[in-house]
Amino acid sequence: MEQESASIGAFRREIRSRIERTRARIDILSADAISSRTRATLLPAIEACDRIFIALIAFEHAVLSGETSHSARRTVRVVTTTLHRMAREAPRPEPRPERLHRQQRVLARIAEQDSDLFGKGAHVCAQAVQELITAWQTLSTPSTQPARPDKIRHTPPCCRPPRAGITTRRPTMRFRAGGLCHFSQTGPALRLLGNDGRSGCHAAQRDNNSPPHH
Known part of the structure; x- marks a missing residue:
């Protein structure tokens, strides 16, 4: 035992x-x-x-x-x-x-x-x-993921309403943010415009290789 x-x-x-x-x-x-x-x-x-x-x-x-x-x-x-x-x-x-x-x-x-x-x-x-x-x-049970904001979809230039400070001309668009900058309507610079006009201006200059006009 x-x-x-x-x-x-x-x-x-x-x-x-x-x-x-x-x-x-x-x-x-x-x-x-x-x-x-x-x-x-x-x-x-x-x-x-x-x-x-x-x-x-x-x-x-x-x-x-x-x-x-x-x-x-x-x-x-x-x-x-x-x-x-x-x-x-x-x-x-x-x-x-x-x-x-x-x-x-x-x-x-x-x-x-x-x-x-x-x-x-x-x-x-x-x-x-x-x-x-x-x-x-x-x-x-599938875990619930927080909803992610959709990626920002930019409106094509032809459909975009005019904004204050922006004057539309052909073949360029101008806006005032510490000076006038030229943007090609067909170039990618339009897609880079954000709330910060200065950063958009600089990005456009890099894309179009056009110097700013003061």
Whole structure:
């Protein structure tokens, strides 16, 4: 009996060690979008398994202490099935949280019906599974990006209303911003006009290679 208990204790410590090692490795996955998504998928699963593992330790002590009821054995089977389903979904590129809904409902129902240690353990497991479902649903929901202002579309010169300080002539346009500058109607300088007349003037001079006229 002592040897069996020692073996169970060693097995339990190994599981705990694996959980901690896995958590540490997942924590470093945040360098890029792909690894960050992997982290967001696996870390909630590890946290849920950690909480379920605590409940299983309590179940183990109860089983070793004496006989267990039919409902207790059923609870253990439900938890085991839940862990298997979690293990199948976690490695998927797109986990399917809906595959865990039934297990979560069964565990929650057991927690409502049984007030013993197994019922309390079922409650812990149901909460852990629900949090995992919520985390995976967030992954499958497109994030809402803030609306970006559309790029400024400049009106063609022929359709642009006259502005104060601008006199339209052919083949040039003039505007006063610390002096008169000439702009070709067909050149790119018209598209560079902004609120700052001086900067537009300088840009136009670079494009048309025409010196300013004072």
